[in-house]
Amino acid sequence: MKLSGEALAGDGLSGLDAHVLRLVAHEVKSVTVHGVQVAIVVGGGNIIRGADVSARLGIDEVTAHHMGMLATAVNALALQDMMEKEGLTTRVQTAIEMHQIAEPFIRRRAMRHLEKGRVVIFAGGTGSPYFTTDTAAALRAIEIEADALLMAKKGVGGVYDKDPKHHPDAVMFRRLAYMDVLNQDLKVMDATAVALCKDNDMDIVVFDVAEPGNVKRAVLGEEVGTLVTASSRAR
Numbered sequence: 001m002k003l004s005g006e007a008l009a010g011d012g013l014s015g016l017d018a019h020v021l022r023l024v025a026h027e028v029k030s031v032t033v034h035g036v037q038v039a040i041v042v043g044g045g046n047i048i049r050g051a052d053v054s055a056r057l058g059i060d061e062v063t064a065h066h067m068g069m070l071a072t073a074v075n076a077l078a079l080q081d082m083m084e085k086e087g088l089t090t091r092v093q094t095a096i097e098m099h100q101i102a103e104p105f106i107r108r109r110a111m112r113h114l115e116k117g118r119v120v121i122f123a124g125g126t127g128s129p130y131f132t133t134d135t136a137a138a139l140r141a142i143e144i145e146a147d148a149l150l151m152a153k154k155g156v157g158g159v160y161d162k163d164p165k166h167h168p169d170a171v172m173f174r175r176l177a178y179m180d181v182l183n184q185d186l187k188v189m190d191a192t193a194v195a196l197c198k199d200n201d202m203d204i205v206v207f208d209v210a211e212p213g214n215v216k217r218a219v220l221g222e223e224v225g226t227l228v229t230a231s232s233r234a235r
Helices: 018-032 050-057 061-085 107-115 133-143 178-183 191-199 214-219
Strands: 039-042 090-094 119-123 148-153 175-177 203-208 226-229
Touching (some): 018 214, 050 061, 061 119, 090 107, 133 148, 133 191, 148 214, 175 178, 178 226, 191 203, 203 214
Parallel strands (some): 039 119, 090 119, 175 226
Antiparallel strands (some): 203 226
């Protein structure tokens, strides 16, 4: 699951929302009891967006991206703590090594944690500047051989033909092909991430994480949000 920093901010524009952290922890627990293995990639936009910081403050863009990666570690630790309060066993792995607070990302170790029923939280993006946490989510999903990538959005039920926040007549797609997303420039995730999923047949489910029960519904195969897969077939 890709959990954006924006989602973690709840109704605010920045910071962390305790209600959202508890909701995500509860939702994840509701699927792990069914034996589902869960890994989460967290964003950091609720604290720092590298590109924005670079443009606004004149900070070197590579440095600004590294600052954004560190922000994802803050979110990962907050999520870890809330999940463990829910009784889950977790591990945080980071693409940038910080041994005092988390493990370095090691694919085989991550998969072993999942096999043992632990929730793995990935922080630090890909570890490289200019790559979004969307791309990190696609990459990690492929690396750990996930069955699907869940894109947990804030207050958005799925993928629309136009921005529903500004267009009341926006229509939500129930199913899309990868090429539909790329050709129509639909704002599901960045193009690199979509292309990675396309090349590796990784299904993407886009849904509203703020709606209780949506994570479980998505995992159990119920129709929720928008499914992005090899063939659009129906809208």
